[in-house]
Amino acid sequence: MPIRAYIRAVARAATTTDAFNAVAEPRRRQILDVLAQSERSVTSLVDHLGLAQPQVSKHLRVLRAVGLVEVTEEGRQRLYRVNGRPLQEIHTWVSQYQSMWDERLDRVEALLNELDVSKGRERDG
Numbered sequence: 001m002p003i004r005a006y007i008r009a010v011a012r013a014a015t016t017t018d019a020f021n022a023v024a025e026p027r028r029r030q031i032l033d034v035l036a037q038s039e040r041s042v043t044s045l046v047d048h049l050g051l052a053q054p055q056v057s058k059h060l061r062v063l064r065a066v067g068l069v070e071v072t073e074e075g076r077q078r079l080y081r082v083n084g085r086p087l088q089e090i091h092t093w094v095s096q097y098q099s100m101w102d103e104r105l106d107r108v109e110a111l112l113n114e115l116d117v118s119k120g121r122e123r124d125g
Helices: 003-015 026-037 042-049 053-065 085-124
Strands: 069-074 077-082
Touching: 026 042, 026 053, 026 069, 026 077, 042 053, 042 077, 053 069
Parallel strands: none
Antiparallel strands: 069 077
């Protein structure tokens, strides 16, 4: 297999291994955002996002492969919706950083308050 074909195959495979890799792509996050509002057909997603149908279908295949999107068939139409369970792993991982960021933001706020107090003393002094 030529190296370029191998690299494309590996890159493509990585997106379908887990939710982390799948949501790394901005268009897939857009699709999830729209589907979080309501179930939609591919045509509705195409219209809403302004993307080409093959592009939306490709992203939906990846999202389905990792379980982030489920599909139901109603006659000839397929309706897609978000499955939040795989997002739990991402939420759990990101949550461990929340206390760190809260602490850092508290320190920045304290520093800003301290600077405000110092400026007030300079004006009053």
